[in-house]
Amino acid sequence: MKLFKGRHLGTSLKQEAFIDTPLGDISLKLFVEELTYVPNKRFALPNGGTLYGYYYDQFDAELVICKPKLYIPSHMVVDNSQAAVFRVKPNNTVHSCDFVAEWEKGYNWEMFGGNSGQYLESVEYKNRLIRLHLGTQDGEELMNRKINGDMIPNSLKLHSDIERFNFIEYINHGFRIPFNQILKDEICQVHFIVAWTKNIADDVSxxxxxDQLTKNILEGEELI
Structure with missing residues (x-):
């Protein structure tokens, strides 16, 4: 564990990274300079989460998949939630880096639709029994984080509302977060969150x- 700070347990094991949901599996993918990279280490975290390591000559990356600590209105409840936090740190400048969360074949949702809000890109998926949201921070929030020095590459420049609102790409039933350049020793951090519950009319839980901050996701595993 190089890019997150906290306690960890377990041994290394090469394995694909995904989030298991009642509507199917959502895979988490990392592309650096248009090449797909898979994790070559896996560590069990103390409170049930998993840390995947991508340790290559060109860069180090880590992906935490865990149960986030949710801050939602007190009358709202979800059946379950899982989140994924990527951090990438190049050993030499990389000229493109994409983070992807997308459904694997075999999903059993029947309807979907965009459901975004301020600072949030989100899609709702549902069948007769289950309602699920997949979300990530939007371009406006990523620019806010860059301004505040919060693990967003200096190369990110979204000057207009159109650029900010269209930065996150909707792809094949998922999201792609594309960065053009990450300099040597810069750290880039992004996250995806999934939450699901029973499909009840007008339930927005x-x-x-x-719609959570990254620190809320990591809090349950005592990571920073």
Missing amino acids: TWFAV
């Missing part, structure tokens, strides 16, 4: 659940 899962939408609120995917």
Whole structure:
């Protein structure tokens, strides 16, 4: 564990990274300079989460998948939630780096639709029984984080509302977060959150659940 600070347990094991949900699996993918990289280490975290390590000559990256600590209105409840936090630190400048969360084949949702809000990109998926949201921070919030020195590459320049609102790409039933350049020793951090519950009319609890700060996600595993 190089990029997160906290306690960790377990041994290394090469394995694909994904989030298991009642509607199917959501895979988490990392592309650096248009090449797909898979984790070559895996560590069990103390409170049930998993840390995947991508340790290569060109860069170090880590992906934490864990149960986030949710801050939602007190009357709202979700059945479950999982989140994924990527951190990438190049050993030499990389000229493109994409983070992807997308559904694997075999999903069993029947309907979907965009459901974004301020600082949030989100899609709702549902079938007769289950409602699920997949969310991530939007371009406006990523620019705010860059201004505040919060693990966003200096190369990110979104000057207009159109650029900010269209930065996150909707792809094949998922999201892609693309960065053009990450300098040597810069750290880039992004996250995805999934929350699901019973499909009850007008219930917006899962939408609120995917609108979280990264620190809320990591809090349950005592990571910073």
